[in-house]
Each structure stands twice: as C-alpha cells, then as structure tokens.
Amino acid sequence: MWQFARRRLLTVVPLFLIVSLIVFLLMHLSPGDPAARAAGGPDAQYADILAARERLGLNQSLVTQYLEWMRGLVVLDLGTSLFSSRPVTDAIASTLPVTLSLAAGAIVVALLIALPAGILAATRQGGAVDRMIMVGASTGIALPNFFIGLLLVMAFALTYRWFPATGYVELGESPYEWIRHLVLPWVALGVAVAAELARHLRAALRDILTQDYIRTAYAKGLPGRLSLGKHALKNAAIPVVTVLGLQVRTLLGGTVVIEQVFNLPGLGSLVVHAVFNNDYPIVQGVAMVSVLIVLAVNWMVDLSYGYFNPRVRAQ
Amino acid sequence: MRQLRQFWVVALAVLLVSCSSGASQQTSDGSEEAGEGTAADQAREDAVPPSTDAAPDGTPQQGGTLIAASAMGFESLDPGRNVSGVQLEALSPIYDSLIHIDRSNPAVELEPGLATEWQYLNDTTFQLTLRDNVTFHDGVEMDASAVVANLERYRDMEDSSSLVQEATGNFESIEAMDDLTVQISLTQPVTDLPYQLADVIGMMVSPEAFGGDLDRTAVGAGMFRLVEFRPGDRLEYEAFDDYWNPEILHLDKLILREIPDAATTLRALESGQVHIGRVEPRSTEAAESAGLRVLHQDAHGSVMKIALNRDRGALDSLEVRQAIMHAIDRQALSDSLGFGTTAPTVQVFPKGNPAYNDEYPADYYEFDPDRARELIEQSGIEDVSLTMMVYTRPFDQQLGTAIQQMLTDVGIDLSLYVVNTARFIEFIEGEVDMMQMRLSLRTDPLAGFRHPSLSLITPLGEEGDGPLSAEIDQVAKAEPGSPERSELLQEVSATIVEKALTIPLFSRYEPSATAPCVRGYEPAVYGAEMYRGIWLEGDCEVAG
Numbered sequence: 001m002w003q004f005a006r007r008r009l010l011t012v013v014p015l016f017l018i019v020s021l022i023v024f025l026l027m028h029l030s031p032g033d034p035a036a037r038a039a040g041g042p043d044a045q046y047a048d049i050l051a052a053r054e055r056l057g058l059n060q061s062l063v064t065q066y067l068e069w070m071r072g073l074v075v076l077d078l079g080t081s082l083f084s085s086r087p088v089t090d091a092i093a094s095t096l097p098v099t100l101s102l103a104a105g106a107i108v109v110a111l112l113i114a115l116p117a118g119i120l121a122a123t124r125q126g127g128a129v130d131r132m133i134m135v136g137a138s139t140g141i142a143l144p145n146f147f148i149g150l151l152l153v154m155a156f157a158l159t160y161r162w163f164p165a166t167g168y169v170e171l172g173e174s175p176y177e178w179i180r181h182l183v184l185p186w187v188a189l190g191v192a193v194a195a196e197l198a199r200h201l202r203a204a205l206r207d208i209l210t211q212d213y214i215r216t217a218y219a220k221g222l223p224g225r226l227s228l229g230k231h232a233l234k235n236a237a238i239p240v241v242t243v244l245g246l247q248v249r250t251l252l253g254g255t256v257v258i259e260q261v262f263n264l265p266g267l268g269s270l271v272v273h274a275v276f277n278n279d280y281p282i283v284q285g286v287a288m289v290s291v292l293i294v295l296a297v298n299w300m301v302d303l304s305y306g307y308f309n310p311r312v313r314a315q
Numbered sequence: 316m317r318q319l320r321q322f323w324v325v326a327l328a329v330l331l332v333s334c335s336s337g338a339s340q341q342t343s344d345g346s347e348e349a350g351e352g353t354a355a356d357q358a359r360e361d362a363v364p365p366s367t368d369a370a371p372d373g374t375p376q377q378g379g380t381l382i383a384a385s386a387m388g389f390e391s392l393d394p395g396r397n398v399s400g401v402q403l404e405a406l407s408p409i410y411d412s413l414i415h416i417d418r419s420n421p422a423v424e425l426e427p428g429l430a431t432e433w434q435y436l437n438d439t440t441f442q443l444t445l446r447d448n449v450t451f452h453d454g455v456e457m458d459a460s461a462v463v464a465n466l467e468r469y470r471d472m473e474d475s476s477s478l479v480q481e482a483t484g485n486f487e488s489i490e491a492m493d494d495l496t497v498q499i500s501l502t503q504p505v506t507d508l509p510y511q512l513a514d515v516i517g518m519m520v521s522p523e524a525f526g527g528d529l530d531r532t533a534v535g536a537g538m539f540r541l542v543e544f545r546p547g548d549r550l551e552y553e554a555f556d557d558y559w560n561p562e563i564l565h566l567d568k569l570i571l572r573e574i575p576d577a578a579t580t581l582r583a584l585e586s587g588q589v590h591i592g593r594v595e596p597r598s599t600e601a602a603e604s605a606g607l608r609v610l611h612q613d614a615h616g617s618v619m620k621i622a623l624n625r626d627r628g629a630l631d632s633l634e635v636r637q638a639i640m641h642a643i644d645r646q647a648l649s650d651s652l653g654f655g656t657t658a659p660t661v662q663v664f665p666k667g668n669p670a671y672n673d674e675y676p677a678d679y680y681e682f683d684p685d686r687a688r689e690l691i692e693q694s695g696i697e698d699v700s701l702t703m704m705v706y707t708r709p710f711d712q713q714l715g716t717a718i719q720q721m722l723t724d725v726g727i728d729l730s731l732y733v734v735n736t737a738r739f740i741e742f743i744e745g746e747v748d749m750m751q752m753r754l755s756l757r758t759d760p761l762a763g764f765r766h767p768s769l770s771l772i773t774p775l776g777e778e779g780d781g782p783l784s785a786e787i788d789q790v791a792k793a794e795p796g797s798p799e800r801s802e803l804l805q806e807v808s809a810t811i812v813e814k815a816l817t818i819p820l821f822s823r824y825e826p827s828a829t830a831p832c833v834r835g836y837e838p839a840v841y842g843a844e845m846y847r848g849i850w851l852e853g854d855c856e857v858a859g
Contacts, residue, residue: 046777
C-alpha cells in the first residue's frame, strides 16, 4: 500500500509541472489583454492601459512571469485576481464547495438510477424491461445535460413551482433549501452519468452471471439476491468503478454548463468569467486544483480495486 | 408477452400526452404561451395584467426585501478601483455621491446629494457646500475633512481605474475651509467637475474604513449598509436607519443577485425568485405572458455604432466613410433586431441628450446603395476591403452579419472578426479597421466624446491630437448645464455626423421586467440602477 502511495506521489510532481506549463502558456499566448480590463475596460485611455500592464507585471517576459507564479505555488500562494485583488485561494475556497456539492449529488443520483437499472437490465436480459432501460440509457447519453436542465426548469420550476429555477443556498444556512436548490441540477448532471453506469453495469453483470461460480452458488441453494449481491455485484463493481472515475472528470467539465443554466456560484462560473476576462491567476489556480481533484479521484478508484478484488490487494 | 408490450406502448403514450398538456408551447415567433391546467398557470391568469407603462404612482409602503438581478460581475466594492463604471450598481446603494443625477432622466440634470451647493470661484477653484447632519454607516460624521480625505485617496491611489485617474488628474489640492465647505484647486481649468463628482469620485467612503479591505467591505453614507458580499453570487444590504433622505427609502433590505445570463434572469423572474431584472428585447413578450410587468422607455441609454480606425487604409477617405453611412439600412436593422427597443440614428447620442442635434435626423444619411457606390467611385479607391471586430454575443453577430451583407451589396468587402469582449484592446491598438460596439450614455456627454473608441481627442493607440480635440476642449470650458455648453456639444455632434467620424446605427434601451408587486421603479436610462424610491405592494413573496 505504501509502495503504491509512493509511486503515485512520484507521478504527481511531473504531472503538476506539465499541466502548469500548458495552462500558463495557453492563457498568456491567447489573444486579449487583462491590463485593458484592469485599467477600466473599453473606457480606459491607452496610456492607463500601458500603466496597468506595468503595474500587474504583464510586461515582464513569460519566463519571469512563470517562475514568479511557480514560486508562489510552492508555498501554496496562487496569487490574486488581476481585477479584484481577491486571493485566488479565497475565490476557489468559496466556489469549490458549490461545485463539489453539485458533482457529489449528481453521482449519488446517478448511482440511485444506475444500480437498479443495470441490475434489472442484466437479470432480465432480452426482455421488455432490458430494452426499455437501454433505450432510456441511450437517450440519457444523447441528450446534452444543459438541455435536460432546461426541460427540468420549465417543468418543475416554472410550471409546477416545486423547485427554484436558479440560485444556491449553503448547506449551513438551510439543509432543506440546499437540497431543494440542487435537486434539478443534480438530476440534469446525473442522468448522463447514470446512463453510462447502467450500460456498463449491465454488460459486466451479464458476463458474470454466466460464470460457473454463480451457477454453483445457485445450485448450492443460495438465494438469488445473495448470489447477486455478494458475488456478482462485487465482481462487476471494478469496471463500473473505473467508469465512475472517468465520469467524475467529465462531471467537473459538465458542472460549468449546469452552473450557468442554474446560476450556481461554483468553480465553473468562476473560471468561465476568468477565461473571458483573461484573469490569469484565477484560471491557472483553478486548473491546478482540478488536477488535484482528478488525481484524488484516480487514487480512490485504484484503492477501491483492492477492496473489491483481494487478488489486487495481494499484488 | 404481446399484450404486455402493447400495455407499455399505451402507458408511454399516456405519459407523454399528460406531460405535454401542462407545458408551455413555443409559438412561431419565439414567444411562449402558457398552457392550461396547472396551479402556476392559474396564478398567472389571476396576476395583475402586465403594463407597458412605468409602475403607477401610489402611496409608498414601508418594508420588504427587494431582490434584483444584475448582469454585472461584482469584483470590487472600492469605488476607486472599480474596473468599470457600470459596476456602480453594486456601489450606489451603499455610497451616496456628493452630487446626484437622476439616471432615469436623459437630460442629465445635476441635483444636490451629499453636497447641497457647488460653484466655481474662479477658473481653477471649485467649492462645495456639504449637507449637514449626515453620518456614515459606522456613525462617523460626514464633514469637510472626510470629503478631503476621500478625494485625496482617489487622487493618490496607485491602482485606481482610468475613470478615476482622469477625473482627479487635475487636482492640485483639496482643502476643508470649515466643517461643511471644501475647496478643490485645479492645475488647469476644467468645467466638468460637477459631473465627475456625480460619478465614482463623488462616492464618499467613511475615512475610518480606509485601513480595511475596501474591495470586500463598504462603509458609505448611502441608503443601505452592506450586510454581505459573496463575489460571483450576491450582495445583501439592509436599510440604513439614519439615512439623510428617508423619503426615498421604503425597503428593509435589498439583494442584488449576480445573474450574467439574460435567459437565466428571465427564468428567475418567471419563477418568482427575483423582483427586477433586465430582459432581452426578444423576450419581452415571454415576460409579459408570464405575468411580469415590462417597462418600456422613451429615452434610450446607448447607441449601437461602428467605431472606425480612420488612420487605416480606406477609412482615411471621407467618401468611403460616407458611403458606409449610405450603405446601411438602419431602419431595417432596427425593425428586424430591435423588437421595438431601438430607433435609427446617425448621431453618437440618443434623442433627449444635451448633445443631440435636431438638425441631423436619422435620415440625414438615407439608405441609398447607389449613392454609396457613387461615393466609393469618387474616392478613387478600387478595392475597399475592411475588417470589423464583432463580439461573440448572438445579437452582435446577427448585426455584424447583416452589415456585412449590406456593405457587400455596394462593393465593400467586409470580413468579420468575432471575438470576446475582453479583446477590444486589439481595436485600440489599431489591429482592425472597425469595431462594432455599444456606447452607453455617460453622466457627462463630454465623457462620451472622450471615449477612446471615437478617437476624437487622440488617435487610436497613439499620442497627438485627434480631429476634434480643440472643439472638445472648448466644451470643457463652458459652464455645466448652460445653453452655451449644450450648443457646443451639439456642434461636436454635427461635425461627427458631417465627417462620418463614426458610424452610428441605432439607439436602444434594455427593457426591464418586474414582478407585479414592485412600485415606484423607474429604470435607469444610463449608468447604474439606483433603486431609489422603490417599494413593494401586496404579495411579494419570493419563491425559493
């Protein structure tokens, strides 16, 4: 286990460096001048724009700017926004919980849909239930999440008024309102994930249910539910967990659009605003945090293999 | 098995039919018609009918929380650092300014604010008399020393915005003559100081708060005190009990929710989550169908125009510029894209503004493609090929494409360069020929003429004098609000039109929509919403 953790840590450092360089270059080499925005936008006089460039250090060489940023990164100082002087860590700290709430809830919704759907489809192979579930899954994958979100808003926020159309309430402020404000975004984001998970679970279970040891379990008189739950599902979990890990990365990107649709003040909204305004420190900071999140998720997926498959543990 | 299959087909059909019966239906013109049979639809039918007039007068009622949607991203609460004047919306509830302007009135009339009187003692000395018995939110008295401290802070800030630097660049010294009198000595004569003091630099911050983080906290003398600032989400304010003008303060609380997307704002209004918000012109019918009150304005707050880089190639030629003026069918653009919120114009400022010149109506440059071709021939330039920067917003792209077609029809090859708004600097640095943009009204029309995109005072991205720097200097010397000043402003407008120094298309306003319970709201024609004099009547419960 320690060897595994050490090997993982060794890959983190070069990965960080590569990502930091790519993000830095992408931002600094793309068109647009944050100094113009900082000086006052289209109202700014040209002389003031030049002065702002100097004040913000944007007229220094790219190498100097990159090294300055990396120096800060080493001491966990991600810099400050070019326009609001707000520390990047502060901006991320206030928006990350919103995005994590959204992503985590979407995963829960996805699992609540995918597990029964995948199991039903696998245990009723070729039947009407199986076909319906697969049609539903295909539809869930085909429909963009923002489209699903807009449909949900139209139906449940504007027509039936069961849920709010926009906004976010912090969990600490009111757990009930926190849930109420996130139900529609969770479903919008979770449907596609559920569809993918259901398909993979169905395929994995279908294969496992034909295995000899399952047949033996049935022959021994083990109840169907126990054979399924204790033996089949555990073995089917590995490919499903792998897909779940991949979906988490996709979810992080999907939150950007859903946050716009539902006006959620999350990381996605923060980074979209920063990208369009060339707020380099914010974009770079969010990129590094995203890398951390993805690495953490990969790590948890790898650890879970050991839980589901003792042979992996022994290795 | 077959029967089971049939059952599921019928069940699915029933489910689909029942779901669609309560949903809205899209009509061919893009507006929505509410369906039947739901409680929400019944509520809409029972609601106050939408009105296209401003909210009717009535006796203001005290109390309630007003929630407004704002498309602006609030980054800093420091008036000095505020990156753009449009972010005044977040500041104006907290910070009163020395001089007020009623932003719903396009005539730009100055009114007493924290200062009751003001005058020029001579060309370079300006005096303010302050209102007595005004306190900041922290209890500190607003007196002459507080005003001096504020103006000196704005002048000396290293990272202040361009607007602030321009406004305070002439301040030589600021003195408190007594508790309620302040004198500003200028390095050179400027007459637009009252307008500047009605804008950002007139916003008074409590000097006790200077040592704190003014980007995140705010202590002013305005109607509301700041309760909470959540960047990217909202600002919450509560009424300031000791506000000096209680007659215009009827609310207990104000919340500004940051909603950048217009469609999301409409959904928030329709679902009852906000009371006030700007809506896109094409969405006004949908807003009215949803039971909202849509406020249309006679006064327009901005002009959509094409800024020109007159030092590049063909645009140096007067004939080519006038040809472009004749090639564009402003009425057709207004009819197809305006949804009733635009009016063709050939001037930089809309009707009603002091700088608007009645001698130059919208048809001064008639839509005449033949005349445009004649002018191009007269210019002697064989192949007129231009690039125009257009923002990525759908409206801007539609407009750009229409203009491209109109210019192609008269032999001008126009390439569109579609970029996000942050890349305007490429036009300022002279990398493209033209830029399609919206010029919003300023507190002082002179500030509009000074806008860098017009390059009237200095050429784009360069030093030196622009074509109207002398004329604009003359305006700056005339007394604010005087007939002479208006006349000079109108002469500048006339020159811009005659020489086609820029290509105005149409003036416009952004309609506002409110919940039926909102009263006393008059949308700002320009600048920030002020939220003064608004009250809530009847059931104004906000959903969610």
